[in-house]
Amino acid sequence: MDIDISRWILEFILRQPLDDSILNALIHTLPLPNDNLNLKKALILRKLESEISNSSVTEKILELLELFEELDHQEGIETLKEMKSAYCSVAVECTVKFLNEKGAESDKGKYFEAVKRIWKKRINLMEKIENVGFVCEELWDWRDEIEAALWEDKCCDNVIRRSKGIFPVEAVKVFVREAKERIGPPFLDVVAETYRSDDTVRAFFGGVNEQGTCWDNVREVRKGNALPRQKHVAFRRPRGASAGTCGGVRISDSIELGLDASGGQDGFLPTPEIEKAQEALKLSSKELRAMVKDPLPDALQFAETLSSLVRDHMGHQPAENNSDRAPHPVVASSRMDQANGENCEAQRNCHPSAASKPDLMNRKSAAHTSERDDSADVSKEGSPSGVRRFTLPSPKRTKISPLKKYEFKNFTTRRKPTKWSALEEDTLRTGVQKYGSGNWTHILNTYRDIFVVRTAGDLKDKWRNMMS
DNA sequence: TTAGGGTTAAAT
């Protein structure tokens, strides 16, 4: 599948109320670009929603907000004030929750740890770096009080009382809403809406050409055939760029469209790409949903039924138990990393589960080299000959580093370990006796009602354990 | 789909 189309689909479904497992499966299935900030942001927002779906907040949220802020910074966008307050209230909540049980001295230790983790390391780190969007008076205010509460019980009560007035989950929700607003609607929605509401556009793509200019222009140009071919131009337009006003389309636009639409092939219109685009445009928003489902393998169906089974079995709400998932950075925070070595160490200590892995931050900077390279480095060539100067640097798409792909894969969440019951073990023994070890899927299907939460791989692993 | 190596976190 074309990487752009795949991107549009993900962008679209990230806004749909889909189950996490389905989303994970899709992310595994779709080829995705790693250079699209908005897509990354959408992913983070989706993860944030997932995190707060059980109406509580975790430190994972702080990490996600930091990643988001880093993306904002890369884009040169100012941080939303909603993000500041979300970050602040989540940080407070994650610390003060250890104080809430009155007089429970044992929790004071946890509180101490939390203050160290969140305020002494994570937040103090920000102070040292310029331009971190979370920095605000409110945050320092809280920090002072929270640190004072370490030593004085009076401050302790004060902090608890004050923290009653914050609503971190709400704050995160508000931020997510605002951030979505800022990102704008998914491209497919825009296209569908434009197509529905704009006759000109419909005419343009539907082949009903009232003005008789657009495609004719393209054809003229194509017949002339003296132009260099450019790739990656049209259909990659930024969202909101008006694809409409066919009548007023400038010749250069037509050229772009025509050439890219031809996809570099010799065939005349319509090409597969055009057909794809047209197909997409002709679908209503409802139909688009159906289209999203199309590429899914049967496994997805299974994932869905399985997860609903799990829910029924466990008697929980969808997307619960997100809180204890390991952190999965979507992007690396290079800015923080560069601040100083000690900080780097501090960060790693904040996330023990990430510590054992190779440093994601460093890996990211290493991966940078193989991203798409469309920087205009003509000057660097040092040969400003006349010919060269008029040649636009052609964006060449290099293959995406596997390290970069890793970032997306990390959206996958690890299941919570579930102890095998004696019944399950017995059933497995029976199954293996009957069907032989190795026919895991068959055994699983035969005793579905027993192995509610297991996969064929689980059966295999369990048998391996039982045999050792 | 499975086998087999790898990872994670709880138990010892």
Place this chain on the structure above:
DNA sequence: ATTTAACCCTAA
């Protein structure tokens, strides 16, 4: 610090 149990990844 090691071992164990559950889960993940991926080549074939």
